Amino acid sequence: MFAFCRSLNLTRTVISQCCAAADVSSQPLQASALCRSYVRKFSGSRYNVPPSAEFVSRVSGIPTMAKLPYQETADGLDAAFVGVPIDTGTSNRPGARFGPRQIRGESAMLRACNSATKAAPYESLMVADIGDVNVNVFDLKDTCRRIRETYRKIMSAGCIPLTMGGDHTITYPILQAVGEKHGPVGLIHVDAHADTSDMILGEKIGHGTPFKRCVDEGLLDCKRVVQIGLRGPGYSADPFEWSRAQGFRVVQAYECWFKSLAPLMAEVRAQMGSGPVYLSFDIDGLDPAYAPGTGTPEIAGLTPSQVNPAGNTALTGANLLFEMLCVLPNVKYY
Structure with missing residues (x-):
């Protein structure tokens, strides 16, 4: 599961991919003067810039x-x-x-x-890897507490988190x-x-329940929620009825087949308006032919060209996160 939260105005429209639909509001991001003035190695930039594989071997160094x-x-x-790094909340493959x-x-x-959009995020944002939440692999509720406390600190720092999961349970405490x-x-x-179940095997917290819990607690602006790529057999004739009843827009996978998603994403952008938006991309949104490492595969999903990453499951996740970074506010474009 990959996610990020944006709270600022998007400066460029990129509607050819699901990752570029978030559009949010208000003040420009600020980094500390210390970080702004520090010249980074390999680039001469005042921002953190990854070392180029033209000069530094990819297989060397600590893998941040x-x-x-x-x-x-x-x-x-x-x-x-x-x-x-949790899978305590998953119900199928760990x-x-x-x-x-x-x-x-x-x-x-x-x-x-980004060769497609010409975005150059490392020339305009201060970005780093801040490691992992210290999760409790034996206690899911305690893990949720730890996630919540970690993200409070990230949010209080005025930083936008780009999250690598982990099963989808993590969306709730975030x-x-x-x-x-x-x-x-x-x-x-x-x-x-849809991940809107109320309870699974007697538990209210798990990878199939986060958005039900979020609605229960008033964490979502339900008129600005869209779920894309939903598919597969359900426990009822219309497994997405509850989502629609809350005001969510539901776009099932078959509605995305054999077509560009640019018109859909333009509509989603308009639906999001100028308020804050959270983007959550579960890797099983893609067809398992492209991301077989998911815990709950469903056939007939989205293709990499519709969401812009490519490769095996982990490489796809890395590319998705890069695309999310590229559409953050204040990113420089050539």
């Missing part, structure tokens, strides 16, 4: 996200990559706890500029922290599943 510098907190950062580690390893393939700062937010949710 995109080979960016590591720092312990979000202080002074415009955006931060953070891992939440293994997502290793997601952040694998994504970081594959992210060595990333480069500094949105609790986001809601404390921004109030109800819009949601762009790309997934095979």
Whole structure:
């Protein structure tokens, strides 16, 4: 599961991909004067810039996200990559706890500029890898508490988190922290599943329940919620009825087949308006032919060309996160 929260105006429209639909409001990001004045190695830039594979071997060094510098907190950062390595909330195949580690390893393939959109995020934002939430692999509720407390600190630093999961349970405590700062937010949710169950096997917290819990607690602006790529057999004739009843826009996978998603994303952009938006991309939104490492595969999903990443499951995740970084406010475009 990959996600980010934006709370500022988007300066450029990129509507050919699901990741570029978020559009949010108000003040420009600020990094600390210390970070702004520090000249980074390999680039001569005042920002953190990943070392180029033209000069530094990809297989060398500590595998941080995109080979960016590591720092312990979000202080002074415009955006931060953070891992939440849990799969305690999953009901099918485990293994997502290793997601952040694998994504970081594959992210060595990333480069500094987006050749499709001409975005150059490392020339305009201070970004670093701040490591992982110290989760409790034996206690899901305690893990949610730890996630919530970590994200409170990230949000209080004025930093936008770019999250590597981890199963989809993590969305609930993250949105609790986001809601404390921004109030109800819009949601762009790309997934095979709606994740709106009230209870699974007697438990109210798990990877199939986060958005039900978020609605219960008033964390979502339900008129600004869209779920894209939903599919598969359900427990009832219309498994997405509850979502529609809340005011969510539901776009099932078959509505995305054999077509450009640019018109859809233009509509989603208009629906999001100028308020804060949270983007959540579950890797099973993609067809499992392209991302077989998911815990709950559903056939007939989205294709990489519709969401702009490519590769195996971890490499796809790394590219998705790079695309999210590229559409943050104040990113430089050539």
